[in-house]
Amino acid sequence: MAGGRGSHILVDIVPHPDAYVGSASGGGCCSLQRGLCGCAEGCALSNGGNSKMAGDLGKFIIGVDIGGTFTDCTVVAGEGSAYSGKSPTTPDDLSVGFFASIANAAEAIGLGLNDLLQQTTRICHGTTTGLNALVTGAGATTLLITSAGHADALSIMNNRGRTQGATAREALDWSISSHPEPIVPRELVVEVNERIDSFGAVVCPLLDSEIDRVLALVAEAQPEAIGLCCLWSFANPDHEIRLRAALRERFPHIPISCSFEVAPRIGIYPRMVTTVMNAMLVPLMTAYVARIEDRAAANGFTGGIFFVQNEGGLVPASEAAAFPIMTLKSGPVAGVVGAGIVGMQLGDPDIIVADMGGTTFDVGVIRSGIPGRIDESVMRRQQLHLRSVDVDSVGAGGGSIAWVDERTKTLRVGPRSAGARPGPICYGNGGTEVTVTDADLVLGVLDDKRPLAGGLKLDRKAAEEGLARLGAKLGMDAVRCAAGIVEVVDSLMEDLIRRTTVQRGLDPRDFSLWVYGGASGAHAGLFSRHLQMKRVVLPMGNVASVWSAAGCALLRQRREFSTSIYMPPAWDMDLLAEHFADLQMRSERYAEQIGLSPGSFTVRRSATMKYGMQVHEIEVDGPAGAIDSQWGRSLKDDFEAAYEDVFGAGSGYSGTDVIITALRTVVEVEQAPIELRRKASGPDGTVSRSVRPVFWRELDDWRDTAVWQGDDLPTGVEIEGPGIVEYPHTTLVVRPDQKFYRDPQGNIVLEFGEV
Numbered sequence: 001m002a003g004g005r006g007s008h009i010l011v012d013i014v015p016h017p018d019a020y021v022g023s024a025s026g027g028g029c030c031s032l033q034r035g036l037c038g039c040a041e042g043c044a045l046s047n048g049g050n051s052k053m054a055g056d057l058g059k060f061i062i063g064v065d066i067g068g069t070f071t072d073c074t075v076v077a078g079e080g081s082a083y084s085g086k087s088p089t090t091p092d093d094l095s096v097g098f099f100a101s102i103a104n105a106a107e108a109i110g111l112g113l114n115d116l117l118q119q120t121t122r123i124c125h126g127t128t129t130g131l132n133a134l135v136t137g138a139g140a141t142t143l144l145i146t147s148a149g150h151a152d153a154l155s156i157m158n159n160r161g162r163t164q165g166a167t168a169r170e171a172l173d174w175s176i177s178s179h180p181e182p183i184v185p186r187e188l189v190v191e192v193n194e195r196i197d198s199f200g201a202v203v204c205p206l207l208d209s210e211i212d213r214v215l216a217l218v219a220e221a222q223p224e225a226i227g228l229c230c231l232w233s234f235a236n237p238d239h240e241i242r243l244r245a246a247l248r249e250r251f252p253h254i255p256i257s258c259s260f261e262v263a264p265r266i267g268i269y270p271r272m273v274t275t276v277m278n279a280m281l282v283p284l285m286t287a288y289v290a291r292i293e294d295r296a297a298a299n300g301f302t303g304g305i306f307f308v309q310n311e312g313g314l315v316p317a318s319e320a321a322a323f324p325i326m327t328l329k330s331g332p333v334a335g336v337v338g339a340g341i342v343g344m345q346l347g348d349p350d351i352i353v354a355d356m357g358g359t360t361f362d363v364g365v366i367r368s369g370i371p372g373r374i375d376e377s378v379m380r381r382q383q384l385h386l387r388s389v390d391v392d393s394v395g396a397g398g399g400s401i402a403w404v405d406e407r408t409k410t411l412r413v414g415p416r417s418a419g420a421r422p423g424p425i426c427y428g429n430g431g432t433e434v435t436v437t438d439a440d441l442v443l444g445v446l447d448d449k450r451p452l453a454g455g456l457k458l459d460r461k462a463a464e465e466g467l468a469r470l471g472a473k474l475g476m477d478a479v480r481c482a483a484g485i486v487e488v489v490d491s492l493m494e495d496l497i498r499r500t501t502v503q504r505g506l507d508p509r510d511f512s513l514w515v516y517g518g519a520s521g522a523h524a525g526l527f528s529r530h531l532q533m534k535r536v537v538l539p540m541g542n543v544a545s546v547w548s549a550a551g552c553a554l555l556r557q558r559r560e561f562s563t564s565i566y567m568p569p570a571w572d573m574d575l576l577a578e579h580f581a582d583l584q585m586r587s588e589r590y591a592e593q594i595g596l597s598p599g600s601f602t603v604r605r606s607a608t609m610k611y612g613m614q615v616h617e618i619e620v621d622g623p624a625g626a627i628d629s630q631w632g633r634s635l636k637d638d639f640e641a642a643y644e645d646v647f648g649a650g651s652g653y654s655g656t657d658v659i660i661t662a663l664r665t666v667v668e669v670e671q672a673p674i675e676l677r678r679k680a681s682g683p684d685g686t687v688s689r690s691v692r693p694v695f696w697r698e699l700d701d702w703r704d705t706a707v708w709q710g711d712d713l714p715t716g717v718e719i720e721g722p723g724i725v726e727y728p729h730t731t732l733v734v735r736p737d738q739k740f741y742r743d744p745q746g747n748i749v750l751e752f753g754e755v
């Protein structure tokens with residue numbers, strides 16, 4: 001290839017046949033970031049530090065997502081322009097990295113931190129605070145109060161102790177399997193003499209003398225938090241309410257979590273786990289929320305602070321502090337839901353999203369703009385009643401550590417991660433174990449002359465030395481060891497996508513693959529090539545590197561309320577109406593408590609249903625109107641259609657019994673959709689590029705490879721690989737048999753040759 005390293009070459013370009021030139025506003029620059037877009041001085045968004053121009057953009061919305069290595073920020077201006085910021089995550093105090101990422105985005109706009117916050121209407125946050133605390137065992141010392149006879153539910157674990165959350169190898173090999181330690185020691189479990197049956201009737205009343213006995217035991221234990229989980233409390237919460245009132249009066253400083261509020265569903269063990277884990281996190285989350293609120297206020301912020309919750313919406317900070325369990329997966333969830341929103345706006349409703357960050361690789365599936373949801377989760381090998389957008393993960397991030405399995409003498413990657421500290425060897429922060437990022441750097445995919453976020457410089461020599469040491473164990477040199485690491489980690493990612501699609505009856509060829517996060521673009525060309533998807537999309541250029549933060553900013557307030565029931569045919573329509581009326585009341589009370597005015601929100605009904613003698617349940621939206629026999633027939637018809645949509649045509653059992661197992665209402669704020677705008681320029685016939693050597697495993701050799709600056713690419717360019725597209729915070733690698741173009745929204749679209 002002509003041209004030396006660092007040279008610039010002018011290349012003829014041809015518009016992609018499926019692309020169009022210009023935009024509805026008459027063309028203009030594609031810039032999202034001042035000084036990072038590479039655009040001409042007259043760029044409509046590249047203000048060169050002109051704060052007045054930035055102020056004219058209108059009020060801002062800020063989204064922040066904290067990852068294992070970097071904290072990401074997206075600022076969305078009033079007209080939809082997006083600005084990204086990035087800062088190293090600060091594990092000792094996550095709020096430091098939180099505001100550093102906002103300051104970085106403010107600089108891209110041409111504002112100071114205070115100026116930006118004063119012009120911001122809301123801050124939306126996806127946090128790892130609760131997740132990190134549970135993983136590391138840093139939660140508060142919690143005392144559990146439960147019904148007499150159920151103190152050992154956390155130890156029995158529904159008889160799943162050795163297999164729940166275990167790897168396949170651990171589940172099959174008894175000699176290496178283990179029963180996890182209970183999340184609450186037996187000495188911190190208090191039994192209370194009371195009983196309510198499954199219909200909500202009091203079988204054994206809760207006496208005042210029994211409450212006094214419990215108070216004395218709590219005073220002796222002196223816990224930092226309390227979880228209340230009485231049998232069948234979701235059918236009648238009276239005993240939990242009385243216990244909470246007495247405990248609050250005696251111990252006003254101890255936070256209390258009640259199962260009828262945290263997880264009002266059938267199943268004493270998962271309900272107990274969810275309640276206890278929530279209690280463990282309340283002190284930590286309360287302090288964290290206070291730090292965020294105080295620092296934001298000190299910098300002039302007067303808007304609202306909201307947290308992303310697992311179900312795919314926003315809740316006020318006070319709600320997140322009281323129910324932190326709902327925020328465990330908030331970052332990945334925001335990315336998936338945000339992709340669904342933007343995909344629908346762009347006419348791409350069926351998407352598989354792949355987020356490769358510093359620690360994990362996350363995958364979600366979106367059909368017709370709606371992400372899948374699950375009702376159960378596993379954390380620390382414990383089952384939780386935790387409704388969430390369905391996001392599957394594997395330990396395959398940029399910071400995932402490569403190692404040699406001494407038993408099999410094979411190369412492995414993950415699940416351990418170098419995290420933010422010490423990070424990969426090339427970060428120069430004391431890391432000694434080789435990571436995926438080190439491999440990408442040595443292969444030439446990353447450029448050691450381009451600092452990462454926060455000005456972090458990459459040490460290529462240190463990475464090569466680490467790879468040489470690891471490769472020596474396998475008889476490889478540093479470069480081929482790096483190529484092997486990439487092959488292994490890409491296989492892990494491809495396997496996860498197959499599990500979330502093919503093993504669930506979905507054909508990957510029916511979906512677009514959206515890749516985001518700092519590292520996905522560098523690997524998408526490999527881990528997706530055999531899946532034969534319609535296309536691979538790096539959404540909106542550099543915004544892809546902070547996509548989960550962008551998703552935070554796009555979400556609306558949303559909160560679910562549910563109850564477990566068991567209603568076999570024929571359904572009691574009066575009882576159904578009574579349950580929905582109670583859920584409606586709870587929903588409206590919540591809306592009033594958080595300050596929503598009538599007419600500013602909607603309440604939607606749904607039911608979870610299944611065929612008799614089957615275990616697979618389907619959630620179905622409830623029809624509008626009064627709950628009567630016609631309403632019931634419509635609900636059953638909708639269930640049968642939804643069942644066949646999930647499990648295939650002809651899989652239903654029309655005419656057989658259908659059982660309702662849960663009812664749900666969803667409170668959602670009405671708001672105009674936010675449309676992210678990223679204008680791409682039209683092609684002018686030429687585009688510049690630089691060149692650097694890259695090792696291509698397909699060619700088993702180094703090649704001088706074209707390096708394109710993504711924001712310089714005109715709309716409609718179709719370019720053959722191999723090549724690399726660089727943005728300030730992410731990189732897209734185009735393999736030798738692939739080609740790409742940039743569409744009018746600024747997305748980079750990757751296409752495949754013959755596989």
